[in-house]
Amino acid sequence: MFISLKNLLLLGALIGIASCSKQDSAATNAGTTKQSSLHWAAPQDQLTVEVNDSLDVSLSIDGMWGLHEYTLQLLDSENQEVYYEGDHSHQWTFELERKIALAPYGPGSYSLLFRATNHNNELLEKKCVVQVNP
Structure with a gap:
């Protein structure tokens, strides 16, 4: 089973902080960008977060997963x-x-939740928490 889940990007002016796992978090200040990566199925599968006023979601799942x-x-x-x-x-x-x-x-805390099942009814579930400050 190979899952490729790539690039969850928050684009535009930086306005808050974001975290994508219990261990990983990223903070931003004006003019400074830090990223948080969450490894899911394998080390090369990453969810990358940058904070902004809009959420660009871009993901793909490899064909072998179905x-x-x-x-x-x-x-x-x-x-x-x-x-x-x-x-x-x-x-x-x-x-x-x-x-x-x-x-x-x-402003507030938001959760982005992605769930998918394959043809064998195996579940892939990923969550990212985004904090938007006033």
Whole structure:
């Protein structure tokens, strides 16, 4: 099983901090960018985060994994859904690129959650927490 999940980028002016695992976190100041990487299936599979006012989601899953269905959710600090998409997508190669504006939701803590199952109903679940400051 090979999973390639690449590049979750927050683009634009830096406005907060982000963390993508219990161990990894990144902080930003004006003019300074630090990144946090989360290794998922293998050392080369990374989720990279930079903080900004919009969320650019770019990911792909290698064809050997065989995607069956997926969901992508953005939840606020009270676990209320502010963005959702999902599909039954019988594909061996899967790529997704979305831009989610954070500005309409205001400051606070948000969770980006990606879930996918393959043809054997094996679950891939990844989460990234983004803190947007006023």
